[in-house]
Amino acid sequence: MPDPLVHIEQIADQIVEYCKALVRIPTVNPPGDHYEDLCQYLLTTLQGLNCQVELVRVPSSRAEELYPWGKDYPRVSVIGRYLGSRSQRAGLHLSGHFDVVPPGKGWTKDPFQPVLEDGKLYGLGISDMKGGIASILGVIQTLADLRIELSGDLTFSFTPDEETGGHGGVGYLAEQRLIQADYGIITEPSQPHLVKIGHRGVLWVEFVTRGKTAHGSVPYKGINAFEKMVKIALGLQELEKRLHKKQTAFPVIEPEQRHPSLMIGGVVRGGVKTNVVPDECFLSIDRRLIPEETVQEAYAEIQEVIARLQNEDPELRVDLSTPLRIEPAHVPIDHLLCTTVATSHEEIYGKSPQRVISPGFADSHYLVRNLGIPTITYGPGTISMAHAPDEYIIPDDLVKATQVLTRVALQLLA
Ligand SMILES: [Zn+2]
Structure with missing residues (x-):
């Protein structure tokens, strides 16, 4: 042959x-x-x-x-x-x-x-x-x-x-x-x-915070959905630092890939006008999982962050959805x-x-x-x-x- x-x-x-x-x-x-x-x-x-x-x-x-x-x-x-x-x-x-x-x-x-x-x-x-x-x-x-x-x-x-x-x-x-x-x-x-x-696995999470509009000259009469989202973003940044301590035992291409990653703010939206307190704000994150993690665990970590923030701020109202989950x-x-x-x-x-x-x-x-x-x-x-x-x-x-x-x-x- x-x-x-x-x-x-x-x-x-x-x-x-x-x-x-x-x-x-x-x-x-x-x-x-x-x-x-x-x-x-x-x-x-x-x-x-x-x-x-x-x-x-x-x-x-x-x-x-x-x-x-x-x-x-x-x-x-x-x-x-x-x-x-x-x-x-x-x-x-x-x-x-x-x-x-x-x-x-x-x-x-x-x-x-x-x-x-x-x-x-x-x-x-x-x-x-x-x-x-x-x-x-x-x-x-x-x-x-x-x-x-x-x-x-x-x-x-x-x-x-x-x-x-x-x-x-x-x-x-x-x-x-x-x-x-x-x-x-x-x-x-x-x-x-x-x-x-x-x-690696992937988990996309979308957050929508809910507030209350008011005139920009009397912001204390509203609930600012953007400021609520800032709290969430900061909480997620802290989580990102903790995630950096996790490390996979598998070989990766570049050393940074040994750790899970959490990228915040691929899409951010909110507000309608400069002088209106925003009553809604949207934020997305892209969480990548090392082989040792599961989507369920990764999602639970995020829910914990939200639960802690809501404990501190009863006015924090947020909806979560997960458009992409791949183990x-x-x-x-x-x-x-x-x-x-x-x-x-x-x-x-x-x-x-x-x-x-x-x-x-x-x-x-x-x-x-x-x-x-x-x-x-x-x-x-x-x-x-x-x-x-x-x-x-x-x-x-x-x-x-x-x-x-x-x-x-x-x-x-x-
Ligand atoms: Zn391809």
Whole structure:
């Protein structure tokens, strides 16, 4: 049999073409545009690569609950399996999200017309993570071209909505139990030289304080909702200092990431006019959890702060809501999946990768926590490019990551 890794070098141009074709379909989320077009492209491509594929559609009756910001845009995913497998024993699952964030300011190139310049291939979402999807297509094409027979099943999913929490994407597939596997890899950008064995959790909390309006010349007649919010913000700052004493035992990318974090004031709103006592004030916080914490514990700490403040100030009225709650998720660092990816990376890149907990979350928690599938993130592209203007990927990186993923598939499913 020809060497699969050499074959990948020979089809390098094709992998780059996949990547470009994906970038040209502007799957911007929110609201969740052109998902059907992209799925159609994947269906056609995969049908030519010895795969069984199907489209999974989230019923529109679930829109309000799962994607209220894009109700008029259908949520569709592609799932399937490579047919050249001797058994249907659950094996390896490869997954990637195809939604991209809206292009921010600062682009000097057309975000949806990929161009190669100075060895960099530019395009919106090319690192995060259409490059990763192209790599999965490269793995499957290699298996199909060389008619490789696996003894375990290779399955895949391509999903929307990761950039908004994944509820209409991997979350829905997990809820419907449409994914079965012994191992999972989400091919999010992880270069240079990282294997993300898990991610931190996240808890978003929104606070709305209630007061009473009065004329600005007689403020003592009102209750100032902004001043109430200041108390909360100061209480949260104190909590942030205490959180800094907690430390994870897991390896992280930068030393600051050892601690939980609490970012206050991503959104602050309140008041209507300079001479009116504000009767309402809004504040949001973004709390990130180390793997040793749970969302419930993190929320309880915040509620304690509020309870203490309300004890001191009976006039403090505040409503709390938690629009995003995602538990931390990880795979043991010495799990066969982690070691296989690490040794494969070292063989292809000539450098041993670091196994780390990612500061931001990915869709892997749905697979790890809801389905019990050990899942890591590993793929081409750099995370620093994600959501950045003039996002690019290095084509050689695309090829190398495809080689690593192919080697992993061959090792785990031999
Ligand atoms: Zn991503």
